[in-house]
Amino acid sequence: MSKHKNLHDLEDQIRQCVKCGACQAHCPVFAEHKREPAVARGKIALAHALLDQDLPLDERFVADMSKCLLCGSCFDKCPNLVPTDEIVAAARREIAERRGLSNFAKVVGQVVKRPGLMKIGLKGAGAVSRLLFRKVPQSSGLRLRFPAPWIAPDRVLPEIPTQTFRDRHPQFIPGGEGRPTVAFFTGCMLNYMYPQLGDALLKCLKFLDISVYIPPDQGCCGLPSITAGDGRTVEELAERNLAAFSQGEPHTIITACASCNIGMGRHFASLGERQAEIGGRVRDALVVLEREGLARKLARLPKKEQRIKVAYHDPCHLRTQGITKEPRALLRALPGVEFVEMEGADRCCGLGGTYSVYHWETSKKIGDRKAPGIEKSGAELVATACPGCMMQLQDIITRAGLPQKVVHVLELVARDLPE
Amino acid sequence: MLEPRIFKILQEIVGSENVTAEDADRLCYSYDATQQKFLPDAVVFPADAEQIALVLKMANAEKIPVFPRGAGSGFSGGSLPVTGGIVLVTTRLDRILRIDTENLVAEVQPGVVTEQFQQAVEKLGLFYPPDPASLKFSTLGGNVAECAGGPRCVKYGVTKDYILGLQVVTPQGDIIKTGGETMKGVVGYDLTKLMCGSEGTLGIITRITIKLLPLPEAKKTMLVIFDSIDGAAQGVSAIIGGKIIPTTLEFMDAATLECVRQATGLQLPAAAKAVLIIEVDGDKELIERQAQQILQIVAPLGVVETRVAQTAAESEEIWKVRRSVSASLRKVNPDKFNEDICVPRSRVPDMIREVEAIATRHAIPIVNFGHAGDGNIHVNVMIDRKVPGQLEKAEKAIEEVFAAALKLGGTMSGEHGVGNTKSPYLPMELDPAAVTYMKAIKRALDPNHILNPGKIFLD
Ligand SMILES: Cc1cc2nc3c(=O)[nH]c(=O)nc-3n(C[C@H](O)[C@H](O)[C@H](O)COP(=O)(O)OP(=O)(O)OC[C@H]3O[C@@H](n4cnc5c(N)ncnc54)[C@H](O)[C@@H]3O)c2cc1C
Ligand code: SF4
Ligand code: SF4
Numbered sequence: 059m060s061k062h063k064n065l066h067d068l069e070d071q072i073r074q075c076v077k078c079g080a081c082q083a084h085c086p087v088f089a090e091h092k093r094e095p096a097v098a099r100g101k102i103a104l105a106h107a108l109l110d111q112d113l114p115l116d117e118r119f120v121a122d123m124s125k126c127l128l129c130g131s132c133f134d135k136c137p138n139l140v141p142t143d144e145i146v147a148a149a150r151r152e153i154a155e156r157r158g159l160s161n162f163a164k165v166v167g168q169v170v171k172r173p174g175l176m177k178i179g180l181k182g183a184g185a186v187s188r189l190l191f192r193k194v195p196q197s198s199g200l201r202l203r204f205p206a207p208w209i210a211p212d213r214v215l216p217e218i219p220t221q222t223f224r225d226r227h228p229q230f231i232p233g234g235e236g237r238p239t240v241a242f243f244t245g246c247m248l249n250y251m252y253p254q255l256g257d258a259l260l261k262c263l264k265f266l267d268i269s270v271y272i273p274p275d276q277g278c279c280g281l282p283s284i285t286a287g288d289g290r291t292v293e294e295l296a297e298r299n300l301a302a303f304s305q306g307e308p309h310t311i312i313t314a315c316a317s318c319n320i321g322m323g324r325h326f327a328s329l330g331e332r333q334a335e336i337g338g339r340v341r342d343a344l345v346v347l348e349r350e351g352l353a354r355k356l357a358r359l360p361k362k363e364q365r366i367k368v369a370y371h372d373p374c375h376l377r378t379q380g381i382t383k384e385p386r387a388l389l390r391a392l393p394g395v396e397f398v399e400m401e402g403a404d405r406c407c408g409l410g411g412t413y414s415v416y417h418w419e420t421s422k423k424i425g426d427r428k429a430p431g432i433e434k435s436g437a438e439l440v441a442t443a444c445p446g447c448m449m450q451l452q453d454i455i456t457r458a459g460l461p462q463k464v465v466h467v468l469e470l471v472a473r474d475l476p477e
Numbered sequence: 478m479l480e481p482r483i484f485k486i487l488q489e490i491v492g493s494e495n496v497t498a499e500d501a502d503r504l505c506y507s508y509d510a511t512q513q514k515f516l517p518d519a520v521v522f523p524a525d526a527e528q529i530a531l532v533l534k535m536a537n538a539e540k541i542p543v544f545p546r547g548a549g550s551g552f553s554g555g556s557l558p559v560t561g562g563i564v565l566v567t568t569r570l571d572r573i574l575r576i577d578t579e580n581l582v583a584e585v586q587p588g589v590v591t592e593q594f595q596q597a598v599e600k601l602g603l604f605y606p607p608d609p610a611s612l613k614f615s616t617l618g619g620n621v622a623e624c625a626g627g628p629r630c631v632k633y634g635v636t637k638d639y640i641l642g643l644q645v646v647t648p649q650g651d652i653i654k655t656g657g658e659t660m661k662g663v664v665g666y667d668l669t670k671l672m673c674g675s676e677g678t679l680g681i682i683t684r685i686t687i688k689l690l691p692l693p694e695a696k697k698t699m700l701v702i703f704d705s706i707d708g709a710a711q712g713v714s715a716i717i718g719g720k721i722i723p724t725t726l727e728f729m730d731a732a733t734l735e736c737v738r739q740a741t742g743l744q745l746p747a748a749a750k751a752v753l754i755i756e757v758d759g760d761k762e763l764i765e766r767q768a769q770q771i772l773q774i775v776a777p778l779g780v781v782e783t784r785v786a787q788t789a790a791e792s793e794e795i796w797k798v799r800r801s802v803s804a805s806l807r808k809v810n811p812d813k814f815n816e817d818i819c820v821p822r823s824r825v826p827d828m829i830r831e832v833e834a835i836a837t838r839h840a841i842p843i844v845n846f847g848h849a850g851d852g853n854i855h856v857n858v859m860i861d862r863k864v865p866g867q868l869e870k871a872e873k874a875i876e877e878v879f880a881a882a883l884k885l886g887g888t889m890s891g892e893h894g895v896g897n898t899k900s901p902y903l904p905m906e907l908d909p910a911a912v913t914y915m916k917a918i919k920r921a922l923d924p925n926h927i928l929n930p931g932k933i934f935l936d
Pocket of ligand 1: 078546567608610615617620622676678
């Protein structure tokens with residue numbers, strides 16, 4: 059059984075916070091509010107007070123716990139390794155348990171639990187997307203024509219495909235003899251909204267002669283429900299993924315979405331022993347490609363005359379795991395790319411699951427801090443490694459009136475691979 | 478509890494969204510890095526000096542204590558509302574007002590975060606040297622109030638050496654200007670220096686005029702491993718005796734190295750008993766020469782190994798070792814009492830020996846590291862609060878550590894200040910007449926004792 063830790067189980071970690079205040083330097087939400095309840099130290103103090111029954115679980119507590127992107131930046135830099143993101147997630151579950159799920163969390167739960175629903179929705183959406191959305195000038199995105207609940211009216215969304223990634227491809231794609239096999243955890247955004255990223259990944263793996271297994275019964279990584287405090291849904295999804303990835307050889311499991319990587323890695327792994335074993339095998343696709351020597355191979359190709367200037371945005375969910383070099387190494391190696399470092403590459407884009415839903419205005423402010431760096435870099439494309447970040451970045455760029463397009467590193471790599 | 482009437486006045490002064498008495502907020506402003514807890518009655522976030530002046534005037538009239546607070550990263554409880562009252566947070570005063578590249582002067586508000594200021598001036602080829610380890614989150618106001626220092630202070634001095642002038646709201650609510658923008662100035666008492674290190678007890682700093690330096694062209698970092706703490710200490714004296722003042726001279730003792738080794742898997746030779754991290758900065762050619770000289774000077778002192786960073790990345794690797802210390806100490810014991818005594822440079826080995834004796838006597842681990850170049854040693858008494866009797870042992874050990882430092886001609890605190898954590902020990906260091914003199918200043922400026930009471934002095 060998949061079982062979450064609750065606030066009580068995390069008491070030791072909560073006590074581990076020494077109140078040094080270092081998280082003030084790293085928390086994107088604190089940078090906007092500049093108030094203690096917004097920073098990791100404050101949230102931990104509040105969670106601690108709830109445990110000790112010094113504070114009630116009231117509206118105020120709910121509001122404070124909602125002000126977290128679960129980006130993990132504080133955890134990454136905390137000298138005492140206090141997992142504030144886990145603590146906030148547990149607090150949100152506690153809230154849901156005692157007060158019931160929010161309507162939004164309920165909808166999220168229904169959607170992520172039933173892939174069929176999402177598919178039908180999207181199939182329809184593909185056809186009617188012209189009707190529902192309007193094209194945003196100078197961007198590869200769409201904007202809602204009509205107000206829809208939980209989607210901010212000024213958010214730019216990607217164009218929606220008619221066929222999902224997993225429907226486009228067989229379950230097993232053989233590579234070369236004696237070459238490794240990987241299992242691919244696609245995640246929802248890639249499967250339903252950005253299937254071309256998966257196509258790009260398959261092309262890269264093929265180039266390296268790596269076999270790919272795409273378990274058909276896999277589900278959502280659960281991160282949306284983690285951020286929404288819906289522990290039960292997360293546990294259900296975990297059971298499905300446990301079954302889907304328990305079969306066959308214990309291959310490396312790759313993701314092409316930074317958030318799925320954390321969801322299937324750290325969060326999934328915390329749910330039990332079997333889950334920890336599977337979660338421990340999860341790797342980001344770019345890391346695997348780099349380790350398999352792709353950057354070296356690409357660097358040997360003759361550089362193209364016309365190269366596109368590309369900057370890179372670090373998704374929090376990779377940066378906080380120390381994955382910053384591999385994507386850059388790949389970009390630098392590409393014959394058709396001139397990689398430029400941009401200021402604030404490691405700043406959070408401000409998406410953060412439910413955060414951007416409940417705090418769209420602050421979420422925008424957090425994201426907008428990226429605009430000057432993007433502009434100054436002189437890049438034509440901003441590459442990243444997370445579909446969620448891609449959506450948010452395109453939004454930021456459009457809002458700032460900038461010309462850049464957002465792509466996944468995988469798309470650029472696939473484009474530059476020799477046929 | 479604050480009377481509703483008072484709360485209303487505060488709302489009128491700062492606006493209702495900038496004052497709170499909600500329990501969640503009171504809790505979040507009840508602590509600092511000392512992990513003590515004192516609940517305030519209200520928290521205010523003023524926008525400027527005028528609002529602060531009004532708050533203090535009202536507080537005087539009503540005799541309500543006010544506690545200035547920056548980032549709450551203090552290590553001596555300076556910002557804590559020990560008597561209840563109002564916590565006054567400076568985070569909204571967060572603007573760099575100007576950077577004058579011609580006169581090498583800058584003017585800032587107190588809530589600016591130290592590192593953000595440093596980055597802003599460095600972009601213009603200028604340099605603000607004070608570098609407390611908390612620089613990524615501490616405020617410049619807090620730095621001035623505590624006279625913060627850091628590794629670079631060996632060569633460049635501490636915060637007060639860079640403060641030319643201040644705007645201060647006095648405890649009675651007047652707005653005054655101290656010092657100015659000139660490099661010299663001797664008209665009247667030096668109130669600027671009086672405010673530096675006054676721990677928020679003599680006034681609230683609302684504007685800071687800062688002296689800047691040209692940014693050094695380059696720097697070079699070295700890690701030197703010694704087979705004894707004496708070798709490392711002699712190394713420090715020999716380098717400075719050799720007329721080289723490095724930017725930093727950080728040391729770690731054997732106990733510290735063991736922690737780092739365990740926590741990070743850092744590869745160190747078995748004979749390593751102490752490490753110096755030495756950095757020189759300045760002209761490119763000069764620092765190459767200085768680095769060579771330093772290595773020659775320390776060579777006969779039991780050097781086991783040296784690592785000289787050739788690139789910025791290698792230099793970063795060396796500093797990572799130093800920065801990992803704090804977290805790796807947890808391997809020893811969960812709770813840490815971090816004291817920052819300071820002794821004359823040449824007495825560092827004596828001090829380390831004293832500390833080792835104290836640790837053995839009380840049978841609790843004590844780990845030492847810090848700024849060898851200026852004799853500022855971070856003495857970390859490591860205990861587990863949950864084990865009965867350990868807290869008492871730690872308190873006893875700390876008192877003995879202070880006594881040892883004073884005996885060697887040193888001080889109880891090089892950087893962190895007295896606050897409420899060290900006030901019981903104050904009479905150990907200061908003679909009664911000096912304390913009386915200080916208290917007379919405090920009483921004259923703050924007759925109602927409303928500004929940060931309960932700090933520095935016991936009563
Ligand atoms: C991990 C860590 C490392 C540290 N390393 C160092 C170090 O290397 N060197 C060092 O010197 N210190 C260090 N410190 C201690 C601390 O960061 C410094 O004392 C810092 O200057 C405090 O700044 P702050 O903004 O957090 O002030 P706070 O903690 O909020 O306040 C500190 C004191 O300043 C007063 N104060 C704050 N703002 C004002 C103002 N505008 N006017 C008047 N009084 C004011 C407060 O009343 C209080 O007495 C460290 C702390 C931590 C947690
Ligand atoms: S969460 Fe970590 S960084 Fe933040 S105050 Fe606690 S110990 Fe320090
Ligand atoms: S997870 Fe991110 S948003 Fe939440 S407290 Fe940590 S740094 Fe802040």
